[in-house]
Amino acid sequence: MYLQIGQETIYLLLTGGLFASLMLTLYVASLRGPTEQPPIVTLSEADGYTFPTGSAEIGPAFARALRTAAAPRLRELSDRYEAPIIEVIGHTDEMPLSGRMRGDLDAALIPWLSGARTREPVSSDNVGLGMARAVAVARALREAGLDDRYTIIPLSAGPLVKPGDVVTDGASAADERRRRRIELRLRRPAAEAR
Template sequence: MAEIMLLLVFCLLIAAAVIFKEDRRVRDELRTQLTQRDAELADARDDARRQTAEAVRLKRLVVESGRSPAERRQLDEEWQRLVASDEVVSRMREAGLSPERLVTSAADVATVQPLLERGVTGEEIAQAVTASQALADAVSAQGSVSTLSPAELVRLAGLGQAAERSGKGEHDWPPIINLSEAAGYSFAVGSADLTPEFAERLRSKIAEEVVKIMGRYDAGVVEVIGHTDEQAMGKRESNLDRDLIPVLSGKTDIGTLSPADNAGLGMARAVSVARLFRTDPRFSNVTVIPLSGGQMVLPGDAVSDGSSARDARERRRIEIRVRRPEQPTQP
């Protein structure tokens, strides 16, 4: 009985295998047929598109056959413009531009277009805008120049560039004019009287040079500094406290001054030069200030240590410096 059952099961398995195999074959045939149908359908669609395109072409030919040559030419031109426009729009989108935004900003585009036609690149325009904004911010931060017109700003910038090129900026010091006895600029011994040669050179070449320096540096003050060597002066009574100001103003002759020491001699000689400048019309709007360095300052702006009492002609000198007037301070 058991053998019969085993035989029956074996037969069933064989039958099932045959059925499964036949089912697979049927599925494979159906899949093949489906693939063929898809290919045929794709070909049919392609044929339909070609036929549609051909129909459109034939229809256009039919329509154009009834038009005049001028109408056909106009139609061709319009078609070419349409194709070109479509190409331009495609390129704009590829470059990240929005045609719609350009339409709304047509006025701005029209403003920029002349610059592009002159060869200015978009990058240069962007840099110019950035620089302009930075300049506007800088000008806004400067209250003293924020109200100036562009022309005035350009003028000031030009003056600044010219000063920078010539080394005469606002913070550059004007040159010092050094007139030493060793170079031929002398006074009478122990006196503030100018020699005729020295006085003539002061009125001509030296005054002209001082005026030029004042104009170049926008200066309004001239400082005349008298320097001496360390040789002691003979004992005498000084009258500078009483007569110095009258001599400077021209009320008293320079020869009446009697300094008692080197500090007084330096001041008296500075007054002698300052008085000559004050009588020159070119210095009518200039403040001329006499000062004394006495025997304290060596040439080159070094302070003396008091160890040289010899006859030093290079130390006996007049220095002329120019500067701008000081602004009065609020108490």
């Protein structure tokens, strides 16, 4: 009789331990926040987000779209996914820039991003043009109300990455509007930075 009571007690303890382990696992998972990745917001020239040829100048319609559509969408996605870092990635097509003088991006990008410089920096190649456009959009997003709660990081992929994260093979040096775009990617801070 004592042996049978001991087995029931063991089963009860094992069931309780399993339940406690499951609850602890769920609790730890809830501390990590969302694990799903935020969607990529694409501002494509094919969809009307256009820069003048070879330029990083944002026109009035583009600035309005950033203020009324992109910035509110980024705030909403940032809150939903707990992702306060916004990577602004400038993409170009493979058409070489023609008639360009020496660029001034090394000296001009940081002051332009901070608003201290009003003249658009000059890029001499597509990688530089992608960066100048990313900086222009990052600056415009700040002006549209994305405050210091958000870390906005401008980057350039130049002509290297086609839509869909496909790395180009260099065989399509054509005028492609869908490749000329800004991608806005949200992410969470690295674990060690938290």
